[in-house]
Amino acid sequence: MSTTYRAVAWNPQKRRYDVGAAGLLLGFLVVFLGVQATVRPELTIETLLIRALGAAAFTSLNIILCIGPLARLNRRFLPLLYNRRHLGVMMFTLALAHGVFSIVQFHSAGTLNPLVSVLIGNARYTTINQVPFQPFGLAALVILFLMAATSHDFWLHNLTAPVWKALHMGVYLAYALIVLHVIFGVLQGETSPLLAWALCGGVLTVFTLHGLAGRQEARRDRENGNLRSDGFVDVCSVAEIPEKRAVVTCLSGERVAVFRYDGHVSAISNVCQHQNGPLGEGRIVNGCIVCPWHGYEYLPDSGASPPPFTEKVPTFDVRVAAGRVLVHPRPHQPGTRVEPALVPIARGPQRGCRAGDPARRA
Ligand code: HEM
Ligand code: FES
Secondary structure, eight states: OOOOOOOOOOOHHHHHHHHHHHHHHHHHHHHHHHHHHHHOTTSOHHHHHHHHHHHHHHHHHHHHHHHHHHHHHOGGGHHHHHTHHHHHHHHHHHHHHHHHHHHHHHHSSSSSOHHHHHHHTTOOOSSGGGSOSHHHHHHHHHHHHHHHHTOSHHHHHHHOHHHHHHHHTHHHHHHHHHHHHHHHHHHTTSSOHHHHHHHHHHHHHHHHHHHHHHHHHHHHTSOOOOBOTTSOEEEEEGGGSOTTOEEEEEETTEEEEEEEETTEEEEEESBOTTTOOBGGGSEEETTEEEOTTTOOEEOTTTOBOOTTOOOBOOEEOEEEETTEEEEOSSOOOTTOOOOOEEOSSOOOSOOOOOOOOGGGOO
C-alpha cells in the first residue's frame, strides 16, 4: 500500500457539496447573530460571535454524527457520507474559532498563561452548578484537532486502518465533552437555556438513530445456518440478487457480499479496506464493485483493486445449483482469484474491469 501523499482530488460533485455545506453554515451564523442581536441587544458583538461559532460547531457535529446511521438506514443519504470528512474539517474550523475567541476574550488579560487559565481559572468543584465548563470544551477541541489533522487518507495509510479508526472514534468522546461543556455552561448561566433544549433534541436524535442502525446491523449479523453436508452454505436463490448488486450474508462470523453480474456470481468480504465500508451495499460499475462510501473499487472475482491501487479483500468459493447460490464459508487470502459461478442468463457485453480511476475516490 502506498503511503505517498496525494492532494485531495476535488470533482464537481464534491465542490457542490462543499459550497452547499459552507453556505448553510454561513446562513446559520448570520441567522443566529441576527436573532440573538435582536432578542439580546445588551450582548457585545464578541459574545455574540463566540456563541454563534460554538452553536454552529455543535450543530454541525450533531449532523455529522447522524449521517452514518442515516446512510445505513436509507441509501438516499449515502451522498452525504462521501463527503462527511469535509464537513468534519469545517466543524473543527468553527470550533477552533470559537475556542480561540473565547480564550482571547476571557483568558488573555490576566497574569496566567491563557491555556492554564482555561484549566484552573474559576476552579470551583464544590457545587455542581459551579463546575467550570471551559476545560471540557478545551479537551474536546484537542480531540477534534487530532481528528482534523489526520483526516487525509495519507494518515489513514500511515497510521493503519485500525489505529486511524480508533483515533476517529474519539469523536464520541469529544461529543460527550461538548455536551458537558454546554450543560455546565447553562448551569452557570453563561449560555442560553434555549440551548439546553436544542442540546436535548440533538442528543436524543443522535442516540435514536444510532440505536435504530445498530438494531438493523445486529439483524444482518445473524449467522446463516443453511450449512450443507458439502461444507457450502445455501445463501439465497439467484433471482434474489439484483443484477450488478449483492446480497449480504453472515458466514463464520464474517459478512460476505455475494454479487451477481453478467451471468456470473462471485463472493467477497463485505468489508472495504479503506474504512470498513459495506461493499455489499455498493454496485458493479464498469466491471468493478464500487464501495458506496468513498468509491474504492474491487474486482468481483479476485477481491483486488484494479491497478494502480493495491487494496485486496478475501474471496470465497461460490457455486450455483438448481437456481440456488451456495458459498463456502472459508475465506481465501485477500486478492485470491476464484472462478465465478455461472448462472443460466444471457451474458452482458463485457465484464473486464478498467484501470482504477483515482478521481472516483474521496
Ligand atoms: C478552548 C476551547 C473552548 C473554550 C475556551 C470555550 C469557551 C466557551 C465559552 C466562554 C462559552 C460561553 C460563551 C458566552 O455565552 O459568553 C462557550 C459556549 C459554548 N461552546 Fe465553547 N469553548 C471551547 C470549545 C468548544 C467546542 C470544541 C465546542 C463545540 C464543537 C463548543 C461549543 C459551545 C457551545 C455550543 C456553546 C454555547 C453557545 C450559546 O450559548 O449559544 N465549545 N464556550
Ligand atoms: S470505506 Fe471508503 S471507500 Fe470503502
